Amino acid sequence: MAKSALLKSSLGKKYWMALTGLFLCLFLVGHLLGNLQLLSGSKDAALHFNQYALFMTSNPAVKILSYLTYFSILFHAVDGIVLTVQNRKARPKGYVKNNPSANTIWASRNMAVLGTLILVFIVTHMVNFWAKMHFDEKMPLQTVTINAGGTDMEFYLTTNGDYLPKSRVDQNVIEIKNRTEFYDAAAGVKINEGYKDLYKITVAFFKNPDYGLIASILYALAMVVLGFHLYHGFGSAFQSMGVNSPKHSPFIRNFGKAFSIVVPLLFAIIPLYIHFILKV
Amino acid sequence: MNLKLKIWRQKDAKDAGRMVDYNISDVSPDMSFLEMLDVLNEDLNNKGEDPVAFDHDCREGICGMCSLHINGEPHGPDRGITTCQLHMRKFKDGDTIYIEPFRAKAFPVIKDLVVNRSAFDRIQQAGGFISVNTSGNTQDANAIPIQKHNADLAFDAATCIGCGACVASCKNASAMLFVSAKVSQFALLPQGRIEATERVLNMVKKMDEEGFGNCTNTGACEVECPKGISLENIARMNREYLFASLK
Structure with a gap:
């Protein structure tokens, strides 16, 4: 009985909800730290961001973490749906007059709605960037334009720091295979590797003349939704795991509130900064 | 008026x-x-x-x-x-x-306004007690020293009168404040520790069977409880249940 209790019982579902939720909070911190590089004004911002993107898509440890993240998102969503359906069934007939604001905060009563909106955002966000990074055959490689002797020349930036003239690829002296690898066309030997230009894709997305403004605003609004979800969820996860005492709870509650404001705020600044402030 | x-x-x-x-x-x-x-x-x-x-x-x-x-x-x-x-x-x-x-x-x-709350009785019967023989060998309760802090917390939990306001106020019709109070009043005392594992497993199982919802920590129950039973009891039950499940 004990083993199945951890999956099927009401309390078991709460534990999984809490554990996956807290893991996703850690993911948020990692993702935020990476994305904050987009705010760096340095002239190497693009290269640094693309190097980071390459690391995040190739490092084996990151790969394990990313699969854990996908699993957590799915489990958190499915578990949430199961719990919501059960909870609806527990009160088939509601009150004619109910006054829930007298005893609860709004966010705590609307976690399922907030969560659904966040899931819609995650899918959209993954289509916008993750899918391009992973599957788009036309994903551009990072180039840099250098003025050499009065003429502008375009070079590919490569992982070992070399500059590869774009003209040689255009002349078919060098071939691009597997989306990022440079091959000597005659010898068929891999000579170098480029960076997928996720920075360019990101900036172009939020600066798009047609939908850049609306996308930036929607991204920022999604972070408001995330903030409300975290406002209740962070502290709630500790309560579900049995951590609640006069000694620890005030700290957890306050930390959770700060977390739910600071993390989404910093995320929201990024698209707004790119759209309104960043000069390219 | x-x-x-x-x-x-x-x-x-x-x-x-x-x-x-x-x-x-x-x-x-x-x-x-x-x-x-x-x-x-x-x-x-x-x-x-x-x-x-x-x-x-x-x-x-x-x-x-x-x-x-x-x-x-x-x-x-x-x-x-x-x-x-x-x-x-x-x-x-x-x-x-x-x-x-x-x-x-x-x-x-x-x-009309009368509801059948015997589901609470059945949860109690599933483990809300300690098994003591009353054959004359019963130990004097005062002979077992108990920390004042724990005695107070157990007493606070025991003030639950089982009215069901927690269920009524909860948006999920969850009974966890009631069940956690009943679990806590025993879990905090040495007399209750002996059957603690089975108690929490059985009472939660019964609670789920009776069709109560799941706790989402909104805290409505704590606000509406006429006896001021604290959410800390639910956290204690969550701990008790987690450790009991892993045994």
């Missing part, structure tokens, strides 16, 4: 039920809420109508029998009291008051 009452009337468990309006006049602010309903029922009796059925017993806030969802909150708008301790001075002349039964799948309506 004069009031307009909107009361849930339901002939029996099978009846669909509906809200019915009543006007009541000359209500004294010093009356308790139940006394106000008594006056209404006298009136209905005199007119030959069926009086409103509602639960009550001790009328001093310790039996847990009275219920009622008043203006959207169990036991009405006041804090830390049961319906029988609610006074009409909390309302104003001309107010409209909604009076409904506690709503939960596990608390079916029997008639």
Whole structure:
């Protein structure tokens, strides 16, 4: 009985909800730290961001973490749906007059709605960037334009720091295979590797003349939704795991509130900064 | 004062039920809420109508029998009291008051405002006790030293009167505040530790079987509880259950 209790019982579902939720909070911190590089004004911002993107898509440890993240998102969503359906069934007939604001905060009563909106955002966000990074055959490689002797020349930036003239690829002296690898066309030997230009894709997305403004605003609004979800969820996860005492709870509650404001705020600044402030 | 009452009337468990309006006049602010309903029922009796059925017993806030969802909150708008301790001075002349039964799948309506809360009894029977033989060898309770802090917490948990306001206020109709109070009052004492593992597993299992919802930590129960049972009890139950499941 004990083993199945951890999956099927009401309390078991709460534990999984809490554990996956807290893991996703850690993911948020990692993702935020990476994305904050987009705010760096340095002239190497693009290269640094693309190097980071390459690391995040190739490092084996990151790969394990990313699969854990996908699993957590799915489990958190499915578990949430199961719990919501059960909870609806527990009160088939509601009150004619109910006054829930007298005893609860709004966010705590609307976690399922907030969560659904966040899931819609995650899918959209993954289509916008993750899918391009992973599957788009036309994903551009990072180039840099250098003025050499009065003429502008375009070079590919490569992982070992070399500059590869774009003209040689255009002349078919060098071939691009597997989306990022440079091959000597005659010898068929891999000579170098480029960076997928996720920075360019990101900036172009939020600066798009047609939908850049609306996308930036929607991204920022999604972070408001995330903030409300975290406002209740962070502290709630500790309560579900049995951590609640006069000694620890005030700290957890306050930390959770700060977390739910600071993390989404910093995320929201990024698209707004790119759209309104960043000069390219 | 004069009031307009909107009361849930339901002939029996099978009846669909509906809200019915009543006007009541000359209500004294010093009356308790139940006394106000008594006056209404006298009136209905005199007119030959069926009086409103509602639960009550001790009328001093310790039996847990009275219920009622008043203006959207169990036991009405006041804090830390049961319906029988609610006074009409909390309302104003001309107010409209909604009076409904506690709503939960596990608390079916029997008639009007009376609901069947025996699901709580069955949860208690699943483990809310300690097995002590009373054959004459019983140890004197005071012979077992207990930390003051734990004794206080156990006593606080034991003040739960099982009225069901936690279930009624919870948006998920969850019974976790009640069950956690019953688990905690024993888990904190050495006498209760012996059966602690089975107790929490069995009581939670029964709670789930009875069709109560899951806790989402909104905290409504703690606010509405007439005895001020704390959410810390739910956290304690969560700990107890986690460790019991892993054993």
